[in-house]
Amino acid sequence: MRCFQFYLGEKKDESKTERSSSVPCSGSTFTDPGVRRSGSELNSQTASDASSESRGRNQFPILSDKPSNLTVFTFADVKSATKNFTRSAKLGEGGFGCVYKGVIKSLEEPGEKVDVAVKQLGKRGLQGHKEWVTEVNVLGVVDHPNLVKLVGYCAEDDERGIQRLLVYEYMPNGSxxxxxxxxxxxxxxxxxxxxxxxxxxxxxxxxxxxxxxxxxxxxxxxxxxxxxxxxxxxxxxxxxxxxxxxxxxxxxxxxxxxxxxxxxxxxxxxxxxxxxxxxxxxxxxxxxxxxxxxxxxxxxxxxxxxxxxxxxxxxxxxxxxxxxxxxxxxxxxxxxxxxxxxxxxxxxxxxxxxxxxxxxxxxxxxxxxxxxxxxxGSPHPPVKQKDPSEETAKKGKRRFMDIRVVDGGWLVRILSSKHVKTC
Structure with a gap:
């Protein structure tokens, strides 16, 4: 199973990663490489992307040389698992793209089916792809009960263009x-x-x-x-x-x-x-x-x-x-x-x-x-929450606020509608 080679630092002539939180969408994400702290505020200033200690250390050779047990899914597999990315399967949307609930055959018990979360890369270009590659490299080689398990990925071309998806274990109780x-x-x-x-x-x-x-x-x-x-x-x-x-x-x-x-x-x-x-x-x-x-x-x-x-x-x-x-x-x-x-x-x-x-x-x-x-007291869980996909199917609506720092100023985007378009 091959892993992907990716870069540790951003080159000076590359655009900087723009990031917002994964599902659920929230939080305030900043990406300006020159953001400095002045008092309790964040303002744009100049800061170096590289230092003499990190120059020449762009690649991530250690992880790319590690064996990985990830499953490679075809795009047809993922479409089938999510029922062609149906609106009712959508769990939410983050900076990376849309996330859907899916069902696949168990890799350990072929006769059984398991729920998964499928994250689909949006049309964000190179930076989104770099983050996708990072996830594959990191989660493909780490293994710990307190890290979300990456089951596999999909990387192929079809009539819609390049498809980049990640398939995770499903976490039913949200964040x-x-x-x-x-x-x-x-x-x-x-x-x-x-x-x-x-x-x-x-x-x-x-x-x-x-x-x-x-x-x-x-x-x-x-x-x-x-x-x-x-x-x-x-x-x-x-x-x-x-x-x-x-x-x-x-x-x-x-x-x-x-x-x-x-x-x-x-x-x-x-x-x-x-x-x-x-x-x-x-x-x-x-x-x-x-x-x-x-x-x-x-x-x-x-x-x-x-x-x-x-x-x-x-x-x-x-x-x-x-x-x-x-x-x-x-x-x-x-x-x-x-x-x-x-x-x-x-x-x-x-x-x-x-x-x-x-x-x-x-x-x-x-x-x-x-x-x-x-x-x-013992850590008893709270009342069981409803499946987000069921709520989406019933209500067909979602509201979130995404606050980002863009060019040193605040850009606030609020989405509130009766229906959220499928990505």
Missing amino acids: VEDHLSVKAVEPLSWAMRLKIAQDAARGLTYLHEEMDFQIIFRDFKSSNILLDEQWNAKLSDFGLARLGPQEGLTHVSTAVVGTLGYAAPEYIQTGRLTAKSDVWSYGVFLYELITGRRPLDRNRPRSEQKLLDWVKPYLSDAKKFQQIIDPRLERKTIWKSAHKLSLVANRCLARHAKTRPKMSEILQMVNDVVQASAGL
Whole structure:
């Protein structure tokens, strides 16, 4: 089974990757390679795409030499699995393209059928293709229970042109972002949030420290953490992943891409990427679990729009701290556990990247919080959510907001209609 060779850094004459979150569509994605942090705002400035440490390291030879067990699907296979990409099978749409629910024959039990999620590359040209190749390379060789499994891919030409699709294991319970939303039917319990924090830390620890090469996720956020049938959390969407620096080097220099509210300040300012950038994002995510709020929410009052700025005044006093805990939780019962988790988050959010712990150390800290919180209940899942494809078939509508930074200014795109056109 062949893997694809792809590039680690963007060439200066190439357009920069434009990215929005996978299904469900949300979040604020920035792509300007020169984005710098000034106070608490993000503004366009100049930043280097490359450094002397990363020049000449464009290819990803380690992964392309690894054996892969991915299945190669024909386009006819994928069309059949999704019933010709019927509207009722559509789960949503992200920056990559549309995602559909499909059914294929089990590769392990030929007589059985299994559900899959099929991601179809939209008409985004070279950059979308590069992200598709990255997913194939990364998920084709990694194997961990807290990473979404890539079953296979399709790469062929037909009368419509070049077809690029990815076939994943189906994650029926959606993303963590779904269940933290104020629109969630039943909020995640505190015990479930702790388990999700554990699962996500395990996934990042594997990527950073448990292989003979390091992978930096680069777009860690709640919408990229999906929940399987047993409510296990798994990292997904590796289109922006990068191989970590070679031995003796301190960082990888790349164009600055990611999601506003999650990206580490030193990465935004310099384009220098390290595993500690993921650690920062994980710290932001812990506060997301504690508060039930998004890292950046323009719909809130101005003083509350940026999560990290909003929580700061409440961290030094125990009584004040209770006020930032998600009001849907039993604040008086869980506040001690939540405060302990906030201390872990604070370690992740150290201003100087070198002082942040490694993910394996963070995982141990989270494990300690979980053990100390054993009396707060077991991580029972919330009420079973309806299948998104069933909802799409019944209602035939979808609404989302996609906020991007384009040429240093805000571009807000809101889609709200009775019917969403099939991509």
